[in-house]
Amino acid sequence: MKHAQPRLDRLGAYPFERLARLLDGLEQPAGLKPIDAGAGEPRLPRPAFVDEVLNRSLDGFSRYPPSRGARFLREAAARWLMRRYDLPRVDSDTQVLAANGTREALFAVAHALVNPEAGKLRPTVLMPNPMYQIYLGGAVTAGAEPVLMPCAPDTGFAPDLDAVRDEDWARAAFIYVCSPSNPTGWVADAAWYERLLELADRHDFFIVADECYSEIYRDEPPLGLLEACARLGRHDFSRCLVMNSLSKRSALPGLRSGLIAGDARLIARFAKLRSYTGPATPLPLQHVAAAAWADEAHVQANLATYRESLDAFFAEWGEGAPPAGSFFVWLEVGDGxxxxxxxxxxxxVTVLPGGYLGAEDARGRNPGQAFVRAALVDGPGAAAELARRLKTVRL
Ligand SMILES: Cc1ncc(COP(=O)(O)O)c(C=O)c1O
Known part of the structure; x- marks a missing residue:
């Protein structure tokens, strides 16, 4: 196909397609109720206010939604960011955009930030390995070379910044950070962010932080990148963009609504790209989203359920402990x-082989290979039952 984009050929099939192929032809045992822990899709009830807000906003279906997000939504998102991260100021006009779910934004951001003609050598995009596969898709289709940072048990699954070669830092366009991490549950601390910001200044690259699991955690609310910036006096969030989502926080994955916030220069570039691609959430749903950012009661109720589910799982599983963040368990099982x-x-039981969330490194090793990921999204009873059944499968 002379005129087709060849970069697409460098991407493998998406993890859930691979999973469907892996399980194709297998029969589940009759008499056992299936448990689907494969996808990270929250299945808690929707917050009570959703129906009421939607019903009074239906006229919005008769209008095109603005691709930056309506002002009321950007203001609600900015207020949430200031409250959650104790930030003195987030400007909803210049530092915030709405996303149609963060998946599209995490992909598209690479097309706003990578300059494939920057120099003789291809620019790099750094990312954890294993990772949310969208990072790989964004980097590759934008013409960058992905550089994988291994996340292994010996470092508590922190992306290994020391594993990156100087020449890869030197041509870095940006780095994807995922904290709390899907799939490992690792959470970045202040020292890790400080080191990363120092590297970004030294080597002149940007940081894109995927924080969509920020409201699902074991102990303390995780530090966010904008908060880390503010603590270091970087009140303009220079070099940084964060993305967050109502899919996990508010258990509204079908709403398709998230936020993008940070450095006004990067927001302006990204807004320009988005004014052409136009990924906008319908206006009635933007009203629901604004109401969701304004409410914490449902978030706390969901958090309590996730904590109970994780505790119930590990009580049955018999070893290990709940992750610092996210609703995933990342189990070392030999051959995922x-x-x-x-x-x-x-x-x-459906679980996702960890290798499908990883990529082979330069030595041909995939750090997810020996793991599976299970999502605890059906409540504590199902989580305990999941652990009981998985225990019998241990090879
Ligand atoms: C790490 C991570 N980032 C982003 C997303 C995208 O979520 P959404 O597009 O629903 O905001 C997901 C969803 O599974 C995820 O696991």
């Missing part, structure tokens, strides 16, 4: 694909 097939065929 073999385990996933056995869990499906013997216990009617």
């Amino acid at each position: 694909e073999a385990f996933a097939r056995a869990a499906y065929a013997r216990q009617a």
Whole structure:
């Protein structure tokens, strides 16, 4: 295909397509109720205010939604950021954009930040390995070379900044950070962010922080990148963009609404790209989103359920402890694909092989290979049952 974009050929099939192929032809045992812990899709009830706000906003379906997000939504998002991260000021006009769910924004941001003609050598985009696969898709299609930072048990799954070669820092366009991490549950601390910001200044690159699990945590609310900036006196958030989502925080994955915030220069560039691509959430749904950012009661109720689910899982599983953040358990099982097939065929449980969330490094090793990821999204009873069934599958 002479005229088709060849960069797409460098991407593999998406993890859930691979999972469907892996399980194709296997039968689940009759008599066992299936448990689907494969996808990270919150399944808690929607907050009570959603229906009421939607019903009084229906006229908005007759208007095109602005691609930056309506002012009322950007203001609600800015207020949430200031409250949550104790920030003195976030300007909803210049420092905030709405996203149509963060998935599209995490992909598209690479197309706003990578300059494929920057020099003789291809620019790099750094990312954790394993990772949310959208990072790989964004980097590759934008013409950058992905540089993978291994996240292994010996460093508590922190992306290993020391594993990056100087020449890869030197041509870095930006880095994707995911804290709390999908899939490992790692959470960045102030020292890690400080080191990263120092590297970004030294090597002149940007930081894109995916914080969509920020409201699901074990102990303290995780530090955010904008908060880390403010603590270091970087009140303009220079070099930094964060993304957050109502999909996980408010258990509204079908709302397709998230926020993008940070450095006004980067927001302006990204807004320009988005004025052409036009990923806008319908106006009635933007009203629901604004109401969701303004309410914390439902977030606290959801958090309590996730904590109970994680505790229930580990009480049955018998070793390890809940992750610092996210609703995922990341289990070392030997061979992730073999385990996933056995869990499906013997216990009617769907989990995702960890290798599908990783990529092979320069030495041909995929750090997710020996793991599976299970999402605890169906409440404590299901989480305990999941652990009981998975225990019988351990190879
Ligand atoms: C790490 C991570 N980032 C971003 C997203 C995207 O979520 P959404 O597009 O619903 O905001 C997900 C969803 O699974 C995720 O796991």
